[in-house]
């Protein structure tokens with residue numbers, strides 16, 4: 001095996017900017033720093049695995065910025081007010097609706113789903129952002145922001161304060177869908193000047209009580225969803241900041257509306273963030289990702305089927321973030337197999353390292369290890385290539401174990417697969433309900449090996465049957481040498 005060649009030395013980081021529709025060099029607003037804002041979850045329900053692709057992407061971007069040597073300031077918001085059941089202005093607030101349906105307070109609903117989201121974040125080894133900014137903490141600031149743009153850019157209707165999109169230049173230049181398609185999704189509100197105008201403040205209708213409402217110059221009510229991201233990104237990162245991320249659906253309405261507000265607030269054509277980046281969708285044809293479909297595809301569902309959550313992370317990283325990714329159980333199991341192979345390779349390297357009496361730090365870290373991955377990540381986050389390079393390093397024999405493990409460590413700073421920490425045992429997850437004693441399985445397998453060595457096939461078959469009855473599949477001839485697994 002020959003040593004993978006470094007692509008180039010210290011190449012500039014190139015990122016695809018949805019706003020200019022081109023790949024551009026990353027030039028930070030503040031020298032040496034990268035300020036990133038990611039649209040976060042609306043905590044009225046559990047996140048499905050498609051949602052989690054958006055945070056794996058944002059996390060990978062953050063890891064690459066750190067790898068490139070920037071000090072990262074990453075903000076992810078938690079939407080606990082304002083996101084309507086419709087992207088327009090005629091639906092209900094998702095949290096108000098969930099609270100009414102579950103007969104709980106909005107605060108309890110938000111807390112429950114925020115905590116569930118954080119569990120998923122942790123399971124996917126997504127790094128904590130500098131701050132989780134919670135929308136309801138910023139409502140007074142949202143009111144001040146709205147006041148500052150109201151005269152020049154907004155008008156009042158009985159249902160709220162609306163932003164007039166004709167008052168800013170090039171409204172919607174970020175969006176790709178024909179405006180008609182975009183408009184088609186927005187239910188009309190009587191009196192709107194332009195179909196794309198949107199509410200920045202929604203008044204509580206007469207005679208109705210909302211759990212969440214605040215006093216404002218436009219009456220009691222709640223902020224529109226788009227306002228929160230403009231306000232929190234400005235408050236925490238300052239305009240202009242470097243990068244704004246979200247799923248590709250946000251490119252059509254949510255982000256164009258944020259940009260319009262930002263332009264109005266800053267009295268400038270600038271859009272608040274210099275680069276707008278969007279991850280493409282995880283597609284599921286089984287319909288299990290719809291939050292209304294009872295049991296839907298959440299991370300804990302994968303775990304309950306015995307699949308390690310980091311196999312899902314690897315599945316995401318195997319595709320480029322701007323490509324659609326089709327979900328299937330086969331794809332996921334293939335990613336799990338790939339992860340197992342990597343973990344087994346790393347375990348082997350660790351044994352070699354131990355036998356050699358060296359440590360991972362026995363040799364100074366030279367530029368080589370970093371530069372191997374630099375070209376790929378700098379090319380708009382080419383994680384599929386980083387994974388292939390990593391595999392070449394793990395499988396290669398061109399240099400001692402400690403050097404190869406250094407390569408694994410560096411690649412894993414980018415990929416976040418916990419490759420130095422995971423063991424085979426971690427990957428052999430138990431499906432819900434499995435009552436298996438691993439030590440007992442290993443003991444029986446050892447007895448079976450001895451029986452086979454003695455050519456006592458009756459005894460070895462009997463042990464195999466016993467294991468099968470206990471839900472263990474014995475994997476003779478498995479190319480990975482995985483030996484056994486718990487049947488799903």
Ligand code: AMP
Pocket residue numbers: 039040041042043049050051052053054245246247248249250279280281282283
């Ligand atoms: P939400 O909680 O609905 O605001 O969505 C959270 C994030 O997930 C947003 O950035 C969405 O754009 C993103 N998202 C929603 N569905 C998918 C999907 N199927 N694949 C990838 N990202 C998605």
Ligand code: ZN
Pocket residue numbers: 038039040229254
């Ligand atoms: Zn947002």
